Amino acid sequence: MADGNGKNGNPVTTGTPAAPPNGGNGKSKLATLIEESKVVKDKAVEELKALKQPEKTDVFKSILRVKHDETPRSRALGVLSNVFLHLHPAKINRDAVAYNYTWGMGGMTFYVYLTLVFTGTLLMFYYHPSKVVAFRDILYLEHDVPFGKLLRNMHRWGAHLMVIMIELHMFRVYLTGSYKKPREFNWVVGVLLLVLTLLLSFTGYLLPDDQLGFWAVTVGTNMARATPLLGHDGPFGAMLGMTPFNDVRFGLLGGSIVDSNALLRAYIWHCVAIPIIASAFMVVHFWRVRKDGGISGPAPVMLESEIKEPKKV
Amino acid sequence: MDWQQLWTIVSLPDNVPIVLLLFVVPFYTWYGLKQAFANDRLIDQLEADPAMAKTHHRKTQPWKPGWAKEVHVWPFLLRIEFLAAIIVTVILMVWSITLNAPLEEPANPTLTMNPSKAPWYFLGLQEMLVYFDPWIAGVVMPSLIIVGLMVIPYIDANPLGNGYYTYKQRKFAIWTFIFGFIVLWVSMIVIGTLIRGPGWMWFWPGMTWDHNRLIFEVNQDLPDIVLTNWLGIKSPLLKSLFGATLIGLYSVGAWIGIHKLIVSTPLSRKIYARMSLLQYITMQIFMITMLALPVKIALRLLFRIKYVLVTPWFNV
Amino acid sequence: MSNPTAEKPAGAPAPPPKPSKPGIGQALYTILTKPDDADESKIILRRRRFVMASVLGFLTVNLVMFLRFFLPRTLFEPKTSFRIGYPSDFGFGVDTKFQNQYRIWVVRNTEGIFVISAICTHLGCTPDWKESENKFKCPCHGSGYDPEGVNFEGPAPRPMDRAHVELDPEGQILVDLSRVYRWPKGERSQFGDPGAIIRV
Numbered sequence: 001m002a003d004g005n006g007k008n009g010n011p012v013t014t015g016t017p018a019a020p021p022n023g024g025n026g027k028s029k030l031a032t033l034i035e036e037s038k039v040v041k042d043k044a045v046e047e048l049k050a051l052k053q054p055e056k057t058d059v060f061k062s063i064l065r066v067k068h069d070e071t072p073r074s075r076a077l078g079v080l081s082n083v084f085l086h087l088h089p090a091k092i093n094r095d096a097v098a099y100n101y102t103w104g105m106g107g108m109t110f111y112v113y114l115t116l117v118f119t120g121t122l123l124m125f126y127y128h129p130s131k132v133v134a135f136r137d138i139l140y141l142e143h144d145v146p147f148g149k150l151l152r153n154m155h156r157w158g159a160h161l162m163v164i165m166i167e168l169h170m171f172r173v174y175l176t177g178s179y180k181k182p183r184e185f186n187w188v189v190g191v192l193l194l195v196l197t198l199l200l201s202f203t204g205y206l207l208p209d210d211q212l213g214f215w216a217v218t219v220g221t222n223m224a225r226a227t228p229l230l231g232h233d234g235p236f237g238a239m240l241g242m243t244p245f246n247d248v249r250f251g252l253l254g255g256s257i258v259d260s261n262a263l264l265r266a267y268i269w270h271c272v273a274i275p276i277i278a279s280a281f282m283v284v285h286f287w288r289v290r291k292d293g294g295i296s297g298p299a300p301v302m303l304e305s306e307i308k309e310p311k312k313v
Numbered sequence: 314m315d316w317q318q319l320w321t322i323v324s325l326p327d328n329v330p331i332v333l334l335l336f337v338v339p340f341y342t343w344y345g346l347k348q349a350f351a352n353d354r355l356i357d358q359l360e361a362d363p364a365m366a367k368t369h370h371r372k373t374q375p376w377k378p379g380w381a382k383e384v385h386v387w388p389f390l391l392r393i394e395f396l397a398a399i400i401v402t403v404i405l406m407v408w409s410i411t412l413n414a415p416l417e418e419p420a421n422p423t424l425t426m427n428p429s430k431a432p433w434y435f436l437g438l439q440e441m442l443v444y445f446d447p448w449i450a451g452v453v454m455p456s457l458i459i460v461g462l463m464v465i466p467y468i469d470a471n472p473l474g475n476g477y478y479t480y481k482q483r484k485f486a487i488w489t490f491i492f493g494f495i496v497l498w499v500s501m502i503v504i505g506t507l508i509r510g511p512g513w514m515w516f517w518p519g520m521t522w523d524h525n526r527l528i529f530e531v532n533q534d535l536p537d538i539v540l541t542n543w544l545g546i547k548s549p550l551l552k553s554l555f556g557a558t559l560i561g562l563y564s565v566g567a568w569i570g571i572h573k574l575i576v577s578t579p580l581s582r583k584i585y586a587r588m589s590l591l592q593y594i595t596m597q598i599f600m601i602t603m604l605a606l607p608v609k610i611a612l613r614l615l616f617r618i619k620y621v622l623v624t625p626w627f628n629v
Numbered sequence: 630m631s632n633p634t635a636e637k638p639a640g641a642p643a644p645p646p647k648p649s650k651p652g653i654g655q656a657l658y659t660i661l662t663k664p665d666d667a668d669e670s671k672i673i674l675r676r677r678r679f680v681m682a683s684v685l686g687f688l689t690v691n692l693v694m695f696l697r698f699f700l701p702r703t704l705f706e707p708k709t710s711f712r713i714g715y716p717s718d719f720g721f722g723v724d725t726k727f728q729n730q731y732r733i734w735v736v737r738n739t740e741g742i743f744v745i746s747a748i749c750t751h752l753g754c755t756p757d758w759k760e761s762e763n764k765f766k767c768p769c770h771g772s773g774y775d776p777e778g779v780n781f782e783g784p785a786p787r788p789m790d791r792a793h794v795e796l797d798p799e800g801q802i803l804v805d806l807s808r809v810y811r812w813p814k815g816e817r818s819q820f821g822d823p824g825a826i827i828r829v
Binding site: 131 | 431
């Protein structure tokens with residue numbers, strides 16, 4: 001500090017922030033420092049102020065690409081530009097929003113399915129699909145895993161709830177005639193989803209390897225052995241060379257008895273194969289809902305006198 | 314009246330969903346039909362007054378000119394979906410905290426539980442095992458149910474009721490579905506859950522589930538009763554022919570009955586005229602099969618008849 | 630929330646204002662909520678905040694539950710405590726009798742018997758006892774230990790740990806691998822502690 005570099009050659013004393021008239025080389029080091037820190041401080045204050053409006057920051061804009069204010073445009077874009085939400089249209093029939101028309105069963109079924117995938121995945125962390133330890137693993141989940149009991153219960157009751165909701169959903173779709181033109185195919189896809197859900201329930205039933213699951217699967221697969229043509233006990237089965245070791249029941253169980261192969265197969269069907277297939281069909285099902293014109297109603301009532309003659313092919 | 318037994322059955326965690334079904338299904342049936350009747354009243358009004366039919370906005374929900382016909386999904390639909398998600402989560406969590414999922418003893422191939430029941434959604438089919446052979450109850454029926462459900466949109470030639478609840482415009486369709494869903498499916502599940510006890514014996518609600526109850530049930534085949542006992546005929550061929558003839562007679566009778574139903578009102582005749590031959594025949598086949606179930610059940614429960622048709626390859 | 634205006638048929642008189650005393654419910658309602666327009670938006674804002682806070686709180690609790698779920702309370706792992714016979718069963722030097730079964734070496738010197746846990750202190754491989762070279766040599770990265778398990782070459786940072794040993798009432802050596810004695814570099818050796826060696 002004692003060696004001033006200023007033009008006047010005088011040494012600078014501490015505490016004098018005054019800038020010499022020609023700046024640059026003429027300034028004292030301290031003065032420059034303090035000035036620069038002021039500039040930085042102002043910049044910091046400015047940037048902090050910008051944080052008060054997070055929607056304007058670049059980080060925010062990179063994630064949420066459209067504005068989220070309360071204009072109709074933003075509301076529409078909020079739905080359409082969001083990968084999870086763009087299943088929905090931007091607007092829907094004002095009366096379809098009321099609960100009494102749709103009962104909400106389709107959407108709730110999907111939500112319960114997601115819950116089941118989540119709880120099921122977590123349960124997989126503690127379950128070995130081996131006859132030696134499967135049963136023990138369920139006990140382990142119930143007693144030695146924190147919240148294991150809750151998860152298992154949620155999975156089981158969620159499964160029952162999902163089947164009930166699907167049945168009510170089918171009932172509602174039927175009562176509102178929402179399987180009629182142009183939605184016929186979507187109904188068919190829905191029936192397939194019903195079958196897949198029941199198969200998911202059935203395969204999951206065996207996994208605890210308890211008496212309940214074991215005998216349910218035994219009875220179920222014994223019905224498979226009675227399949228006509230393909231089962232060794234069914235009509236015409238023996239004629240085609242079906243034995244307990246090569247019929248359709250054998251293919252399902254991976255053996256002639258409900259044993260460790262059956263358990264592993266049930267595990268894979270339940271956790272991997274059927275969820276993938278069901279997800280594919282769900283995609284088609286939701287896609288068709290949109291493409292067939294969205295929620296079917298409530299539609300304006302049609303009178304008998306307004307029935308048009310069908311086009312002659 | 315064994316209240317203890319009744320409570321044991323009803324409070325079993327695996328039976329609780331069925332007990333819920335007993336309330337939920339009638340509620341939603343009423344809920345849907347209530348709107349159907351409201352719509353029907355509107356339809357009556359519109360049919361009585363053609364001028365009104367031209368100008369009225371055709372729904373029971375209120376609307377005035379100037380009101381938007383559509384609303385934004387965000388927020389109106391999304392907030393309802395959000396609420397539904399919350400409610401479902403709460404219900405599921407409370408249910409899971411209160412009731413424990415069942416876990417019986419480890420699988421033991423040498424010991425079967427009594428009663429040994431399928432999961433509740435298959436109990437309807439398990440009940441059918443009482444009246445039909447395994448391959449029919451376990452393979453043919455599920456296939457028919459699935460195919461039958463899939464075929465519905467394609468054999469329904471009635472363009473009315475597309476997107477709104479109605480009863481009077483779709484009586485046949487609604488009665489058929491209620492018969493199939495509530496009588497043949499839900500009530501069979503209820504029976505399988507609450508009525509069928511040890512040995513799959515019938516126990517009315519309130520009866521104690523006595524494992525040692527003896528029932529003397531001698532079931533006979535119908536051809537045996539009619540041909541052998543009454544007429545002294547023992548030939549298996551004739552018995553098979555007899556059974557086949559009976560089934561044929563039933564089918565014809567049912568066909569005629571259903572046909573009469575289809576052409577009973579002016580509206581149904583109009584729709585019948587629109588049906589193609591293929592649609593008509595498919596519908597008849599499924600209806601006849603569906604109606605055969607209560608007939609067979611009645612034959613079994615009331616007359617102790619086991620099989621109607623006996624052949625070397627399969628029995629019905 | 631503004632009251633929906635009911636459509637009155639023409640000619641019907643407007644209902645007279647009710648002069649009666651407000652009931653308890655009405656009073657409480659008036660006290661706790663002021664349904665003016667100005668405060669209405671505040672009420673809505675409050676409700677919105679309440680819902681958001683409940684949902685976030687619920688999700689936070691769920692997140693904590695989710696994390697806790699991954700830490701089970703008991704484990705099925707091999708027993709860490711076992712017997713290996715009597716002191717008289719062991720001669721001087723390194724005994725590899727239990728290496729395959731329990732992953733330990735039993736070493737006897739003039740001071741007594743101790744048990745080395747056969748885990749290389751570098752990255753956890755199992756070293757080999759080289760009888761001919763009189764040292765332990767780890768095949769993974771070449772760590773070398775003397776016949777008492779003390780490191781002298783290679784990347785190993787410290788000697789191999791020793792298991793807790795004691796004599797049970799019958800006189801058998803009881804080994805407890807859940808308690809180990811270490812000699813971290815630059816610190817005091819625990820190898821002389823009671824329990825690290827049986828002095829026989």
